[in-house]
Amino acid sequence: MEWSDHAIVLAARKHGEGHAVLDVLSQQKGRARGYVRGGSSRRQRPTLEPGNLVDVTWRGRLDEHLGTFRVEMIKATAPDLFRKPPRLAALDALTSLLAAILPEREAVPEIYKECLVFFTMLGDDGTADISWGAELVRLEVMLLKTLGFGLDLKACAVTGELDNLCYVSPKTGRAVSAGAGQAYQDKLLKLPAFLAADTPAAPEDIRAGWLLTGHFLERHLLLRPNPAVMEARSRLAGYFS
Amino acid sequence: MTARAFKIEQLIQLLAKMPGLGPRSARRAVLQIIKKRESYMLPLAALIREVADQIKTCRVCGNLDVTSPCHICQDPKRDTATVCVVENVSDLWALERAASYKGLYHVLGGTLSAIQGTRPEDLNIKTLIERASGGDVGEIIMATNATVDGQTTAHYIIERLKGVSVKITAIAHGVPVGGELDYLDDGTLSAALKDRKPY
Numbered sequence: 001m002e003w004s005d006h007a008i009v010l011a012a013r014k015h016g017e018g019h020a021v022l023d024v025l026s027q028q029k030g031r032a033r034g035y036v037r038g039g040s041s042r043r044q045r046p047t048l049e050p051g052n053l054v055d056v057t058w059r060g061r062l063d064e065h066l067g068t069f070r071v072e073m074i075k076a077t078a079p080d081l082f083r084k085p086p087r088l089a090a091l092d093a094l095t096s097l098l099a100a101i102l103p104e105r106e107a108v109p110e111i112y113k114e115c116l117v118f119f120t121m122l123g124d125d126g127t128a129d130i131s132w133g134a135e136l137v138r139l140e141v142m143l144l145k146t147l148g149f150g151l152d153l154k155a156c157a158v159t160g161e162l163d164n165l166c167y168v169s170p171k172t173g174r175a176v177s178a179g180a181g182q183a184y185q186d187k188l189l190k191l192p193a194f195l196a197a198d199t200p201a202a203p204e205d206i207r208a209g210w211l212l213t214g215h216f217l218e219r220h221l222l223l224r225p226n227p228a229v230m231e232a233r234s235r236l237a238g239y240f241s
Numbered sequence: 242m243t244a245r246a247f248k249i250e251q252l253i254q255l256l257a258k259m260p261g262l263g264p265r266s267a268r269r270a271v272l273q274i275i276k277k278r279e280s281y282m283l284p285l286a287a288l289i290r291e292v293a294d295q296i297k298t299c300r301v302c303g304n305l306d307v308t309s310p311c312h313i314c315q316d317p318k319r320d321t322a323t324v325c326v327v328e329n330v331s332d333l334w335a336l337e338r339a340a341s342y343k344g345l346y347h348v349l350g351g352t353l354s355a356i357q358g359t360r361p362e363d364l365n366i367k368t369l370i371e372r373a374s375g376g377d378v379g380e381i382i383m384a385t386n387a388t389v390d391g392q393t394t395a396h397y398i399i400e401r402l403k404g405v406s407v408k409i410t411a412i413a414h415g416v417p418v419g420g421e422l423d424y425l426d427d428g429t430l431s432a433a434l435k436d437r438k439p440y
Contacts, residue, residue, distance in 0.1 A: 011356040017260055046426045050389050078389050079428030082414065083435070085396035092393050096355030232355040235397060 001067075004057045005029055006074065008115055010099040012048035014040045022048055022069050023099050024056060027112050031102040034058050034069035044071070050095035051077035051119060063105070077119050086129055086239035087122045090136055093232040094118070097140075100229050101147070101221040108146055114139050133240060134194055134201040137209030141195065144213065149173065149220040151212075153196055156180055165196045170215055189215055203240040210237050249275070301372070303348030303365045305330050313337075313346060320344040322379035326369065326398065328352055328386055336384065344382070347372065352390040353397055366398060373405050383411040387432070 007024035010031070015021050020039025026032050034056075038044050047054060053075040060067025081088040094115070102108065118139055121132040144150055150173070155162050157174035158181075167181035167188035168174065175196065181188050189212045192205035201209075214233055222229065249271060257267035274282045292307065299311035306312055313319065323344030327333050333346050349364045373381060383398065385391035399409055415433030416425065425433075 013356065045388075046428050049428070052428075073427060076426065076428035076431065079387070079414070079432045080435075082387065082392045082432065085399075088389065088392055088396065092355060092389055095389075099356055226355075226358065228353075228355045228358045228360050231360055232353075232393075235393075238400070 001061070001063055002057065002059045003029060004055065007032070007054055007056045008095075008112065008119075009048055009050050009052045009054055010095045010102075011050060012036070012039060020044075020048060021066070022056075022071065024054070024069075025098055025102065025108075025112055025115065026056065027109060028107055029058075029105065030107040031098070031104050032056075032058060033104065034060070034067045036069050036071060039071075046076070047071055047073045049076070049078045051081075051091045053077065053116070053119075077123060080123050086236065087132070089232070089236040089239060090122060090132065091119070093229075093236045094136065094139070096229050096232050097217065098143075100226055101143075101217065101223075103147075111139075111143060111146055114142060129240070130201055130203065130206065133203075133206035134209070137192070137195065137206060137213060140210075140213035140217065144173075144216055144220070147221060149216055151175075151216065153191065165191055167191055168212055173216055206240045207237050302346045303330075303350060303368075304333055304346060318343070321377060323382065324369075324372065324378050324380070325382040325384050326395075327384050328391060328394075332384065332386075344380075347381075349385070349394065352385065352388075352394040354390045361397065364394070366401065369398065370401055370405070373402055373407050378407055380408040380410060383409065387414045 005026040005028050007026035009022065009024055011023040012020045015035065018038055018040050020036045021033060022036045022039060023031065023033050036044065036048065039048055048071065052073060055072045055074055057070040058067050078091060081091055118132065118135055121127045121135055141151060151168060152174040153165065155175065156165060156177035157169060157172060159177055159179070161177040164178045165175040166178040167176040167185065168191045169176060170187070170189050175191055176188055190208040191212065192201065192208045193199045194201040194205055195209060210233060214230065218230060253264065253267045253271050256262055256270055257264045262270065274285065295307040296305060297307065297309040299306055299309050299314055301310045301314045304311040304313060320343050324347050325336065325342060325344055326347045326349060327336065328349055328351060330348055333348055336342050347365065347369045349366065351359055351364055353359055353361060353364070372378060381402065383395040385395045395411065402409060413436050415429065415436055416422065422430065
């Protein structure tokens with residue numbers, strides 16, 4: 001079997017002395033893994049940095065085999081972000097999260113497309129940190145929805161109100177209005193206004209957004225406890241304080 | 242197989258596990274060692290035993306040496322006000338080979354990595370903060386690798402050093418000596434252009 005596709009590098013783990021096992025999010029095949037001969041070599045290592053846009057050709061006898069990848073760089077994302085700590089932290093947090101939660105061999109073209117948009121925003125110096133921060137929260141909400149754990153943020157789960165939605169139930173993922181949630185605000189998650197309506201975001205809204213998505217990502221999608229992935233998100237949130 | 246041949250085979254198998262050696266090259270190395278018993282085999286065995294007994298991780302910088310503090314930390318000719326932060330001992334050895342740096346080192350023992358599950362407490366970061374806060378250090382040079390994990394670790398340390406009165410610098414990224422632009426990857430070229438200096 002053989003296929004070629006454009007893909008985003010999520011992770012590369014060293015294998016043996018000079019090789020690597022590559023984890024990518026491809027446009028049409030979704031998350032895929034494969035062995036890269038010489039993947040840890042000086043020539044190939046820069047291509048396999050997380051966030052890079054690459055052209056991959058996968059070969060294997062059966063679809064469920066690990067198979068091998070031939071990889072060619074299309075665009076390097078990471079080097080432009082090396083001197084921009086919050087943006088590099090965002091790249092690290094997103095790619096490690098995707099590698100940890102996306103199922104293999106399931107196409108998620110909308111996530112792939114959103115990731116490309118997000119990486120373009122990260123690389124664009126004209127994009128304010130608040131803008132890409134809000135975009136990352138929206139991307140994570142979309143990720144939850146795509147993987148079957150969508151949040152219901154359209155109406156209050158208690159009263160049916162459409163306005164003044166301020167909280168989200170940590171159990172059901174449904175929005176709760178300010179009035180109905182007042183008495184339980186310690187137990188509810190805060191819903192940032194920019195997620196409920198198209199309003200500009202503030203740094204505290206971005207942090208609240210990551211707390212919200214982080215709760216559901218950890219609860220439903222991180223199959224094994226992975227403190228390092230959650231810490232990468234916390235480091236990112238630290239830049240928005 | 243006789244017991245004696247089995248021992249030699251064991252030696253070959255052990256050597257074959259070393260980086261850069263496969264079964265074939267390990268076999269050649271073992272044959273050479275056996276042939277030159279007096280000049281290679283016995284001194285090698287004695288040295289391996291000696292190093293195995295004496296090897297220590299330097300309590301100051303994390304370097305490997307037979308003394309703690311290591312010979313670099315004890316060297317009076319070194320600039321004790323400058324500390325270069327590296328990922329691994331192999332990076333320290335690479336900088337020492339270059340012989341252009343005369344300060345001290347701090348070996349982190351890896352990088353933060355969400356994928357590998359490496360967290361700050363798994364690295365030698367706490368001791369670096371303590372060292373920097375001690376008042377003797379004037380400059381910290383971040384020499385972590387030009388990778389996402391290496392730079393993420395550098396940024397994390399820089400964040401942790403906020404509030405400590407110390408100058409923080411980083412090694413440059415860009416075109417290697419002898420490198421031709423035509424053969425460089427896009428990322429290196431981009432980093433080189435971004436870090437350009439007035440001539």
